[in-house]
Amino acid sequence: xxxxxxxxxxxxxxxxxxxxxxxxxxxxxxxxxxxxxxxxxxxxxxxxxxxxxxxxxxxxxxxxxxxxxxxxxxxxxxxxxxxxxxxxxxxxxxxxxxxxxxxxxxxxxxxxxx
Amino acid sequence: xxxxxxxxxxxxxxxxxxxxxxxxxxxxxxxxxxxxxxxxxxxxxxxxxxxxxxxxxxxxxxxxxxxxxxxxxxxxxxxxxxxxxxxxxxxxxxxxxxxxxxxxxxxxxxxx
Numbered sequence: 325x326x327x328x329x330x331x332x333x334x335x336x337x338x339x340x341x342x343x344x345x346x347x348x349x350x351x352x353x354x355x356x357x358x359x360x361x362x363x364x365x366x367x368x369x370x371x372x373x374x375x376x377x378x379x380x381x382x383x384x385x386x387x388x389x390x391x392x393x394x395x396x397x398x399x400x401x402x403x404x405x406x407x408x409x410x411x412x413x414x415x416x417x418x419x420x421x422x423x424x425x426x427x428x429x430x431x432x433x434x435x436x437x438x
Numbered sequence: 439x440x441x442x443x444x445x446x447x448x449x450x451x452x453x454x455x456x457x458x459x460x461x462x463x464x465x466x467x468x469x470x471x472x473x474x475x476x477x478x479x480x481x482x483x484x485x486x487x488x489x490x491x492x493x494x495x496x497x498x499x500x501x502x503x504x505x506x507x508x509x510x511x512x513x514x515x516x517x518x519x520x521x522x523x524x525x526x527x528x529x530x531x532x533x534x535x536x537x538x539x540x541x542x543x544x545x546x547x548x549x550x
Contacts, residue, residue: 328481355536367528367540380535414481418536424470424489427538429481 326351328417328430336436342403345433349396349417356398357427358390361412370413373398374421402435410437440465440531442512444541452549457501457516459544461529464510469531471512472538473503476526485527488512499523524548 329348337343349356358370369382373392390400396417402409412434416427445460463469470489474482486497493505503514512529529541 330481357536357538359538366542367538369537369539372536374536380537382537416482416538421536424487424532425536426472426484426487427482427536428484429474431479431481434479 328415328428330413330415330430330433332433333431334434334436336438337405338438339405339407341405342401343405343435344399344401345413345415345435347398347400347415347417347430349398349415350428353417353419353428354396355418355421355425356392356396357416357418358398358400359414359416360384361414361432362410367414370400379421405437407437410435440467440469440533440539442471442529442531442539442541444527444529444544446544447542448545448547450547450549451519453521454518457514457519457523457546459514459527459529459546461503461512461514461541462510463512463529463531465531471503471505472530472532473497473501473512473514474528474530474540476528476543478525482528485514519546519548521548521550 355374357372372380376392387403392398412432414432415430418425441464472487473485488505496502530538
């Protein structure tokens, strides 16, 4: 069974540009969450989608957005990139909406903003 | 509101020694608790989880954790450290909408 797949693995962008990251969840998983990981702030929740609906959103500016498609694949977009957006972006998928469901993480996309 | 606190951002143990990584939680409802491990430039891998039932939870790679409600703790242990255990470890509690609240992480170093 394939795991969570994130593409691309590495990205280098310039300030002011926008970027789109992709996440394919484990087959059958309908919940996809996104996290930002930085050395200073640790793991911070961005948002969660279930059945194409955003159910939960973290405390990030509107430049960060996402969506989920009918096949559960998800994308997140960051517009007007800032240097502080440099981070490892992790996607996680879960079987369902329950709190007991463990999250399975992808390997992440390392975004560097220069 | 849910949160977890990991005591000790860095822990060093000798190979073969006991590993003890500390996690305390705060939750207004019965918590679901998790331990994840992260190797360099990788995502997070689930070690074990506590939802309900037995308070001693066994995970992969010889790790286990005990849920102690009276102490609001969920410490991770392994009887004998191996070089391959060197990694970053995260304790987490799950909240509404599949949101995980992670601790700040503990970096484990294993000394040969």
